[in-house]
Amino acid sequence: MKMAKKYSALMICAAVSLSLAACGPKESSSAKSSSKGAELVVWEDKEKSIGITDAVAAFEKEHDVKVKVVEKPYAKQIEDLRMDGPAGTGPDVLTMPGDQIGTAVTEGLLKELHVEKNVQSLYTDASIQSQMVDQKLYGLPKAVETTVLFYNKDLISEKELPQTLEEWYDYSKKTADGSKFGFLALFDQIYYAESVMSGYGGYIFGKDKDGSYNPSDIGINNEGAVKGAALIQKFYKDGLFPAGIIGEQGINVLESLFTEGKAAAIISGPWNVEAFSKAGINYGITKLPELENGKNMSAFIGVKSYNVSAFSKNAELAQELAVFLANEKNSKTRYEQTKEVPAVKSLADDPAIMKSEAARAVTEQSRFSELTPNIPEMNEIWTPADSALQTVATGKADPKQALDQAAETAKGQIKAKHSGK
16 A cells, blocks of 8 residues: 555564464364354455465364465454454454554454563564553554655766755755655655654654653644744745645655656655566665754654454464464565565564665654554544644745644544543
């Protein structure tokens, strides 16, 4: 899926390799015998089931069960589970974005996982944290992603790359002529704009002492966020971004300009690696630029996970399958087939993965990035923030006015929809 806005990335650093036998809770012989002949249904992401084909076959053989794999867009699987779960036609295991976990748990759609600490420790801190709600675990990470910078090597070499966003502004001033452009980004969307706003001190939600998000503390309109939005507005105001990249079709315009060789660099994500390769673009990938204050642009860390449906009639077996699919060996195999960056710490040092420019860029960018908040209140941020940023991009409102309105709207919606928690 294109993480274009909401889902949608990571930290891949180093850890201990466990054998397959140690990758899940020990199972009693009676549990094994009771699962014999069972059938599990897995909802996998579109065009990603090839990554688990071997793992599924191995699990079927070991447990004498059948596993049916169905491909569905991963960001919409929770929507389908709301209907199919109660009807008895849903999955046992599904995959979903980490920022949807809180909402899914609140709605009673996911089963809590009881997984040993040595299994949890396989994964990066951020990725496993994305699966936690009230200190309980509801999934295991399968892949991580952040936004990164793609650049066209036929238009600009690695040595010529501006190192800061302000330098990209200067480069674009010299390059943009209405049909060709320098640097482009979907800064009318909070998913991308937060990279700038947070670099100056903005944030979505503050955190309490225990590290949990505080939905009453919204920082999308603080002084730093406003400063970041003002910098963003300059790109639009000075004609460095085409009007076509504002709004719902913006992502299509941005990607077309890049694949047509009309943009030197864009902010996108690893989900476009295959598409840009097929388009024949001679591209490079690197982390996002720094800001004038010396801080690197941030990004949302998106985590894809394997989760067990609360409606599964074989929940223990489904948990074993989730653990098995997400273990170190199968995570590496999935990467080889899908190029999705795994969340397993130890794979950060794996030469087969780190030879990938995209994996290296995601790994480096993750150092400056934070998880997309996974609490239900995050649903009340996207639309008001995007609407505000679009008025900033089109010059219909100044950044402070627009972001103040967005924060007020979000607070009102949170109070109306979540005050009963």
